[in-house]
Amino acid sequence: MAIVLGNLNKIELGDDDKNMVIIHSEKDIERYKENKAKIMVISKMKNLELFKGSGDKIYIPSTMIKREWKDKAYVYFELEQYAFFQKLREILTAEMRKKGVLRFRRLVNSELDQSIILSDFYAFSTFFGECEVVQVKRTSNTKGPIHVILAATFSENVLAHLEYTFLPQEKETVALEWSGVKNILELNSNEMDPLLSNEQTNQPLDYSLSSIIKNSHLLNEDLIGKWDQLNQMLFGNLLWEV
Amino acid sequence: MHAYSYADCLLKLPNVELLAIYDQDRDRGGKAAQTYQTQYFHDQDLFLTQDLDAVIICSENHLHKEMVLKAAQAKKHILCEKPISTTIEDANEMIRACEMNRVILQIAFPVRFSTPIKQLKAMIEKGELGEIIAMRTTNRGQNPGGWFIDPKRSGGGAVLDHTVHMVDIMRWYLGKEVSEVYAMVDSFFHQIEIDDAGLLTLEFENGVIASHDASWSRFSEYPTWGDVTIEVIGTKQSIKVDAFKEHFRMFQSGSKSLHHIFFGNDMDFGLIKDFVECVEQHRQPSITGKDGLKALEVALAAYESAKIKKAIQL
Numbered sequence: 001m002a003i004v005l006g007n008l009n010k011i012e013l014g015d016d017d018k019n020m021v022i023i024h025s026e027k028d029i030e031r032y033k034e035n036k037a038k039i040m041v042i043s044k045m046k047n048l049e050l051f052k053g054s055g056d057k058i059y060i061p062s063t064m065i066k067r068e069w070k071d072k073a074y075v076y077f078e079l080e081q082y083a084f085f086q087k088l089r090e091i092l093t094a095e096m097r098k099k100g101v102l103r104f105r106r107l108v109n110s111e112l113d114q115s116i117i118l119s120d121f122y123a124f125s126t127f128f129g130e131c132e133v134v135q136v137k138r139t140s141n142t143k144g145p146i147h148v149i150l151a152a153t154f155s156e157n158v159l160a161h162l163e164y165t166f167l168p169q170e171k172e173t174v175a176l177e178w179s180g181v182k183n184i185l186e187l188n189s190n191e192m193d194p195l196l197s198n199e200q201t202n203q204p205l206d207y208s209l210s211s212i213i214k215n216s217h218l219l220n221e222d223l224i225g226k227w228d229q230l231n232q233m234l235f236g237n238l239l240w241e242v
Numbered sequence: 243m244h245a246y247s248y249a250d251c252l253l254k255l256p257n258v259e260l261l262a263i264y265d266q267d268r269d270r271g272g273k274a275a276q277t278y279q280t281q282y283f284h285d286q287d288l289f290l291t292q293d294l295d296a297v298i299i300c301s302e303n304h305l306h307k308e309m310v311l312k313a314a315q316a317k318k319h320i321l322c323e324k325p326i327s328t329t330i331e332d333a334n335e336m337i338r339a340c341e342m343n344r345v346i347l348q349i350a351f352p353v354r355f356s357t358p359i360k361q362l363k364a365m366i367e368k369g370e371l372g373e374i375i376a377m378r379t380t381n382r383g384q385n386p387g388g389w390f391i392d393p394k395r396s397g398g399g400a401v402l403d404h405t406v407h408m409v410d411i412m413r414w415y416l417g418k419e420v421s422e423v424y425a426m427v428d429s430f431f432h433q434i435e436i437d438d439a440g441l442l443t444l445e446f447e448n449g450v451i452a453s454h455d456a457s458w459s460r461f462s463e464y465p466t467w468g469d470v471t472i473e474v475i476g477t478k479q480s481i482k483v484d485a486f487k488e489h490f491r492m493f494q495s496g497s498k499s500l501h502h503i504f505f506g507n508d509m510d511f512g513l514i515k516d517f518v519e520c521v522e523q524h525r526q527p528s529i530t531g532k533d534g535l536k537a538l539e540v541a542l543a544a545y546e547s548a549k550i551k552k553a554i555q556l
Contacts, residue, residue: 099430101439103455105378135424135443135553137451139375144477147376149453151424151443159426159441161453163378165475179382179439179459181431 012206063115074216081207100180129155133233245300251514264289290316326534328397337531348527349534355512371476379408383468399436404456406537425544466502
């Protein structure tokens, strides 16, 4: 069985629902252990702990990376699950020599969380190549949103600004602009929602269980090493005070 | 580049007469004089002996200093194209000369006259955004070519050309100066010996942080010449302005199938009208030589930062 730890507000269940059960509590786990479902979705880390050593394939989000899960879990990066990011990777991978300017913007509907920045940065580095973090700036305000600007170069041919505004009440948004040589890509998730209704939808930022399972990475020493290295580059391993 | 647009704007004003055009290039100057039905001068000194209230300087950047100094000495009020000059020393000398000769020195930052840019300024002043904590700006366009890509005549590429406008807007919104500049500058998009791409991270003296994207990354098939955008993040709300958002999307058959047809306000006209009023009313210019100097400082610091790969404190 595949066991996925994830945010139920973001995972689009779709065609996976026949093979899947959602676990909200420890009681649910007991009830569904005999179930023939192929995928179990868990929303709390404490419930996931019960499956450690069970032999099931366990999937955890990159924001929850912990060394104790080494070689016991697969890690998924949220950015890699978005359909637009997969298409971006496809387009830019086709370019022999990626050269240009990347501007990435995320409006995050949560309190300040460094692991989101680190996670996105890791995902970008997987196809933009070697990165050299050059500067991270954040606002020092104690009330209202917190804004972070990360300036970086990748492989000496890509200049990048990754920017984050952490604001719990806002709708999550991602905007991305790639200015390449005779090649410009622009995206704003707010403008790309195919479903317009009075209900708040955010389809471009939803992702599927099958995507998580397909686009995950074994949490091995290499991944942990790179994660730690980028964390050191970005934050010097320090936790920011909110 | 803006000379023709400014001349067109002057002709729209009933109380203005376009009396003369000076240009080192005889052919270009002669044709322009014909178009605007005015006199052409090849001699700058002779041009300045004419009975002119004011001059608009739209020369190559490296000539701004000499032209401003001569015009100031001839007691002509001046609207000088941005960037004010190519060095801080030149800019200071120009400002001093205009003060000494008691003539107006206004810098041409037309973006201040964009209606949505002004609307955002009004919202900030009313406190509708709360305390500003960060800003994000872009100014990306096409490679203008010509003297713009000659470092000796322009003094810098896309970073100089497309940083000063938005630094001016950010300073105007905040009423504060930039205290730190970090930049990455490169040449990606064209086979030219000057920068065409730059990302700047700024910090203002009150702690506000900002990012800016300056480039000549837009190619001729792109639907529009480029952009001017700003997002202001406040403690109460964030607002984004796209100065050229008001447009039709016009699709046509051909290699450039999509055109953006802008129908918003003419910011050049706003700039020229303001300058003329300033001369008429003998008031302080809305955009001073100091404004031009402070914007130039940031652009030049960006080059220095990229060179030494460190932040520059101003």
